[in-house]
Amino acid sequence: MRGYADRALGIQPTGVRKMFDMAGDDVISFGLGEPDFQPPEVAIEAMTRAMQAGHNKYTTTAGLPALRKRIAESWASYQPGMDENNVCMTMSGTNALLNCFLALVNPGDNVLLPEPYFPLYGPDVTICGGESRYFPCLFEHEFLPQISDLEALVDENTKAILYNFPSNPTGATLNAEQRDELLDFAVRHDLWIITDEVYDRIVYSGDHISFMGTGYEQILLINSFSKTFAMTGWRIGYIMSTNLEAMAQIVKLQYIVTACSNDAMQHAVLEAFDAASDYPSIMAAEFKARRDLICERLNAMPFVSCHVPEGAFYVFPKVVVPGINSEELAIELLKGGVLCSPGSAFGRSGEGHLRFAYTICREDISRGMDKVEAVLERLRSRALESEA
Numbered sequence: 001m002r003g004y005a006d007r008a009l010g011i012q013p014t015g016v017r018k019m020f021d022m023a024g025d026d027v028i029s030f031g032l033g034e035p036d037f038q039p040p041e042v043a044i045e046a047m048t049r050a051m052q053a054g055h056n057k058y059t060t061t062a063g064l065p066a067l068r069k070r071i072a073e074s075w076a077s078y079q080p081g082m083d084e085n086n087v088c089m090t091m092s093g094t095n096a097l098l099n100c101f102l103a104l105v106n107p108g109d110n111v112l113l114p115e116p117y118f119p120l121y122g123p124d125v126t127i128c129g130g131e132s133r134y135f136p137c138l139f140e141h142e143f144l145p146q147i148s149d150l151e152a153l154v155d156e157n158t159k160a161i162l163y164n165f166p167s168n169p170t171g172a173t174l175n176a177e178q179r180d181e182l183l184d185f186a187v188r189h190d191l192w193i194i195t196d197e198v199y200d201r202i203v204y205s206g207d208h209i210s211f212m213g214t215g216y217e218q219i220l221l222i223n224s225f226s227k228t229f230a231m232t233g234w235r236i237g238y239i240m241s242t243n244l245e246a247m248a249q250i251v252k253l254q255y256i257v258t259a260c261s262n263d264a265m266q267h268a269v270l271e272a273f274d275a276a277s278d279y280p281s282i283m284a285a286e287f288k289a290r291r292d293l294i295c296e297r298l299n300a301m302p303f304v305s306c307h308v309p310e311g312a313f314y315v316f317p318k319v320v321v322p323g324i325n326s327e328e329l330a331i332e333l334l335k336g337g338v339l340c341s342p343g344s345a346f347g348r349s350g351e352g353h354l355r356f357a358y359t360i361c362r363e364d365i366s367r368g369m370d371k372v373e374a375v376l377e378r379l380r381s382r383a384l385e386s387e388a
């Protein structure tokens with residue numbers, strides 16, 4: 001039999017998936033990176049109405065002009081003057097990411113990626129024949145990149161830097177000064193910036209800072225309604241850029257990859273845009289209460305120290321138990337009734353950490369934290385015994 005392409009063979013199941021496969025039904029799960037909310041009722045109703053009204057066809061490749069225009073307008077406080085030509089609808093952030101890499105990366109190019117990372121970035125670069133070069137975003141540096149690390153990685157074959165904030169898995173975000181440092185680095189080396197801002201509506205203090213509006217012409221922003229409107233299963237997102245030539249390349253690729261996004265869904269999102277404009281902040285307020293609860297609990301446990309995340313719905317505590325790595329620790333916790341992700345699932349820099357997604361109700365968070373505490377106390381007693 002003829003074999004398979006290296007790009008397929010090279011892709012391994014993520015460490016996040018591995019834990020799910022091992023888990024029973026009775027665990028308290030901090031594993032899933034999706035809101036436990038349903039999409040706004042108006043969106044569900046509008047989707048039903050749109051289908052009944054016959055919006056079940058292909059749309060133009062870039063998507064419904066009215067929706068694209070509305071999205072562009074929603075960014076006017078960052079970047080005035082954009083319109084439908086600056087936006088291409090995609091079938092999710094995942095689809096948007098791949099399209100950006102397909103548009104930019106040739107075999108032989110390399111791309112700078114943050115680590116710990118959202119596990120799709122590396123495989124996306126591989127699919128395009130590129131090389132991933134990871135820059136660490138460590139606990140010791142508040143999970144922020146260091147320009148000196150970036151300078152050590154960049155060379156003449158570096159095509160782009162991807163940055164994600166608020167971050168999955170760390171929850172860290174950027175202030176304007178930190179954003180500008182990254183921007184200066186990219187400008188200095190003439191790099192594209194792929195900015196993954198899918199958690200832009202889940203920030204806990206002040207407004208989201210974006211690469212949009214910085215005036216640099218080599219920026220592709222990806223976003224998604226998965227988190228904004230809790231519609232992970234709908235699969236709808238977009239790419240936005242002030243660079244119309246880049247948008248033309250993106251739209252050509254979108255035609256090949258999915259032809260267009262979903263017709264009725266685009267109508268529904270358009271309606272929800274205004275009718276449910278407060279929905280993301282209602283969710284964010286609940287996530288903030290959960291964040292406070294989970295951080296307080298974790299920081300009181302043995303072996304744990306944890307930064308309070310500024311956005312998204314993940315906490316990425318440092319949990320170093322002598323003699324076991326993060327995957328073994330996650331398995332211990334699973335045996336104790338809690339599913340979370342080992343930090344190593346997000347790259348080497350994630351070792352020594354665990355990721356908890358606080359996408360479950362506060363009561364379950366408390367019950368889950370009781371279990372985590374019991375396991376860590378047991379491991380502490382064991383460590384003390386072996387020292388004695």
Ligand SMILES: Cc1ncc(COP(=O)(O)O)c(C=O)c1O
Pocket residue numbers: 033092093094095118164167168196198223224225226232236237
């Ligand atoms: C950082 C980041 N980017 C992109 C995505 C993709 O989201 P989706 O494909 O659901 O739009 C996710 C999903 O978890 C994510 O965490």
